[in-house]
Amino acid sequence: MRPDDVDAAERLTALAYGVERTEAARRRWSGRTGHLLTTDPGGCWVADGDGAVVGVAVALRRDLLWVLSEYAVHPDHQRRGIGAALLDAAVGYGAGCLRGLLTSRPDPQALRRYRRAGFTLHPTMRLSGVVDRSALPAVDGVRGGTAADLDLVESVDRRVRGATHRPDHAFVLASSRLLVCDLLTGSGYVFLADWGVERLAATNRAVAQRLLWAALAATTPGSPVDVRNLTSDQEWAVDVGFAAGLRLDHDAYLALRHLRPPAPYVPSTAFG
Ligand SMILES: CC(C)(COP(=O)(O)OP(=O)(O)OC[C@H]1O[C@@H](n2cnc3c(N)ncnc32)[C@H](O)[C@@H]1OP(=O)(O)O)[C@@H](O)C(=O)NCCC(=O)NCCS
Structure with missing residues (x-):
């Protein structure tokens, strides 16, 4: 992929995923892919017709973890082997990585490709809705984070998922708020975007629940929030979501290779 392919790749993924992106969402997609083209040029591939x-296909390597961020073939060109070739190229970029992770859409062809590439498919749930503010408990021990807290973020990431998100911190911080919790009993963080939880990790469930409550309290009253990619390992999150008046639906799949679902953890859809 070259920088001047990014906008065409944005259009193609919207078509293949069947989503209508707002102008802001388009810019976010292109900005993120442009960022990954800088950090992981060897993981970004297009098929040229x-x-x-x-x-x-867009893949990234963080420490010894490989993550697939985007994967699509134009609907008029599917079922000709292009998807398999693209996934081979993206997986090849992960050579030497011990573990693999991706959040999959519920697309039967994609799931077939992921399983054939050796991934274990874990069904996921999604919490969504407007937070019932009368249910919010008083939460202490959670504060706003800054760049000075990124060491804490990295150490929690290493413990919970075996790899950091180091090259992505500045990009993620530009579009979300960081909240951190650092107690004697455990620590953790959450990145909160305007649509909901971008990512959350903690060293124990009690800290993870505090952080999720604090994140829900920090959302704009009356506007919908989303907490996605929750495998059954994240019951701590389901319990907070129910108590906060959110609804639970089936989401899609978390696909993992040589890795158990990290917990307590809410994976980022694009960065794993
Ligand atoms: C997932 C996706 C990228 C796969 O792309 P694709 O180009 O259709 O995939 P392929 O053609 O490589 O594979 C489809 C099947 O067609 C077969 N096939 C058909 N004609 C073929 C040909 N001429 N040459 C090679 N393979 C062919 C492949 O062998 C494969 O079958 P298999 O599963 O038994 O191996 C595509 O379906 C897609 O864009 N889906 C929607 C977007 C989406 O949800 N993406 C996932 C995001 S997480």
């Missing part, structure tokens, strides 16, 4: 982009 007569000069047009007909497929895309």
Whole structure:
């Protein structure tokens, strides 16, 4: 992939995923992919069909963890082997990585490809809705974080998922708020975007629940929030969501290779 392929890849993924992106969402997608093209040029691939982009795969490597961030083939070009070739290229970028992780859409062809590539598929749940503010408990021990807290973020990430998100901190901080909790009993963090929880990790469930409550309290009253990619390992989150008046639905899948679902952890859809 080259920088001038990014906008075509954005259009292609919207079509293949069947989503309508707002102008802001388009810019977010392109900004994120442009960022990953800088950090992981060897993981970003397009399939070229007569000069047009007909497929895309974007993968990243963080420490010894490989993550797939985007994967799509234009609907008019599917079932011709392009998807398999793109996934091979993206997986090849992870050579030497011990573990693999991706959040999959509920697309039967994609799930088939992921399983064939050796991933274990874990069904996920999604909490969504407007927070019942009368249910919010008083939470102490959680405060706003800054760049000075990124060492804490990295140490929690290493413990919970075996790899940091180091090259992505500045990008993620630009579009979300960091909350941290650092107690004698445990520590953790959450990145909160305007649509909901971008990512949350903690060294124990009690700290994770504090952070999730604090994040829900910090959302704009009356506006919907989303907490996604929850495997059954994240019951601590389901319990907070129910208490906060959110609804639970089936989401999609977390696909993992040589890795048990990290917990307590809410994975980022794009960064794992
Ligand atoms: C998932 C996706 C990228 C797969 O792309 P694709 O190009 O259709 O995949 P392929 O053609 O490589 O594989 C589809 C099947 O067609 C077969 N096939 C058909 N004709 C073929 C040909 N001429 N040459 C090679 N393989 C062919 C492949 O062998 C494969 O079958 P298999 O599963 O038994 O191996 C595509 O379906 C897609 O964009 N889905 C929607 C977007 C989405 O949800 N993406 C996942 C995001 S997490």
